[in-house]
Amino acid sequence: MPDDIRVLIRSNLDIVTARQEGRTLAARTGFSATDVTLIATAISELARNIVSYAGQGEIVLRLAEGTNSRGVMIVSRDSGPGIRSVDDAMRDGYSTSGGLGLGLPGVRRLVDEFFIESVPGRGTTIRVTKWLR
Amino acid sequence: MEVPILKQGRYLIATIQAALSDEDLLHLRRALLERVIQFRSRGVIVDVTALDVMDSFATRTLRDITYMIRLRGADTVIVGIQPEVAFAMVQLGLTLEGVATALDLEEGLAHLERRARSSS
Numbered sequence: 001m002p003d004d005i006r007v008l009i010r011s012n013l014d015i016v017t018a019r020q021e022g023r024t025l026a027a028r029t030g031f032s033a034t035d036v037t038l039i040a041t042a043i044s045e046l047a048r049n050i051v052s053y054a055g056q057g058e059i060v061l062r063l064a065e066g067t068n069s070r071g072v073m074i075v076s077r078d079s080g081p082g083i084r085s086v087d088d089a090m091r092d093g094y095s096t097s098g099g100l101g102l103g104l105p106g107v108r109r110l111v112d113e114f115f116i117e118s119v120p121g122r123g124t125t126i127r128v129t130k131w132l133r
Numbered sequence: 134m135e136v137p138i139l140k141q142g143r144y145l146i147a148t149i150q151a152a153l154s155d156e157d158l159l160h161l162r163r164a165l166l167e168r169v170i171q172f173r174s175r176g177v178i179v180d181v182t183a184l185d186v187m188d189s190f191a192t193r194t195l196r197d198i199t200y201m202i203r204l205r206g207a208d209t210v211i212v213g214i215q216p217e218v219a220f221a222m223v224q225l226g227l228t229l230e231g232v233a234t235a236l237d238l239e240e241g242l243a244h245l246e247r248r249a250r251s252s253s
């Protein structure tokens with residue numbers, strides 16, 4: 001896809017870059033200021049998890065085309081340790097690092113579609129979409 | 134992007150001027166605590182008007198700042214959380230429990246003054 005925006009995530013500085021790219025794309029797609037901030041916040045959480053748990057990975061941003069709607073898709077991908085129990089990780093307050101444990105369940109609340117696939121020892125892919133309404 | 138900290142009498146005012154990285158936030162935490170000790174400050178205002186995102190890390194760090202400064206007997210007020218940012222925080226499930234917030238700098242200062250009066 002030529003429109004993909006790919007941000008390599010290797011340090012906490014890349015988190016800022018990724019959410020700024022997301023902000024720009026979301027605004028260009030026509031999202032309101034509120035939704036732009038929701039999208040930037042979701043990117044921030046996903047990118048930080050990459051830095052914290054996988055060390056490195058990438059955030060890919062792309063325009064989503066539905067049958068009669070447009071949106072923004074965020075893909076977070078890493079080849080880190082994976083998540084042993086996705087069910088646990090999706091629960092409010094669950095954290096293996098002393099965090100608030102709100103990143104993943106929070107992101108799910110911020111977006112319209114949420115897909116997660118994680119294989120222990122292989123890595124984690126999270127794909128979320130927010131639609132314009 | 135370092136956050137400037139201004140000393141105004143017995144208060145300190147930290148004004149965030151652009152998007153902050155995690156490192157910047159941790160630096161702010163360290164710098165504020167150092168200044169509070171150095172100047173024996175009674176209150177701290179953190180102005181987050183320019184902050185684009187308050188995610189779990191930023192929220193946790195601001196909360197830590199408030200608690201640490203409280204251990205020095207000083208109050209902290211977070212001012213200027215933008216409406217969109219506040220909305221995203223609520224959706225994410227983030228709370229600023231035990232942390233004072235105010236609309237802007239002026240109200241933040243008024244809050245600190247009230248606190249100072251009621252404790253003297």
Ligand SMILES: Nc1ncnc2c1ncn2[C@@H]1O[C@H](COP(=O)(O)OP(=O)(O)OP(=O)(O)O)[C@@H](O)[C@H]1O
Binds near residue numbers: 089090094189190
């Ligand atoms: N990309 C990832 N790779 C491996 N493990 C992950 C990844 N993302 C999340 N996890 C695991 O899922 C848990 C929950 O993640 P979540 O983002 O919800 O909370 P947190 O990062 O612990 O805290 P918070 O995000 O609130 O600061 C993490 O503690 C971690 O164990």
Ligand SMILES: [Mg+2]
Binds near residue numbers: 049103189
């Ligand atoms: Mg997290």
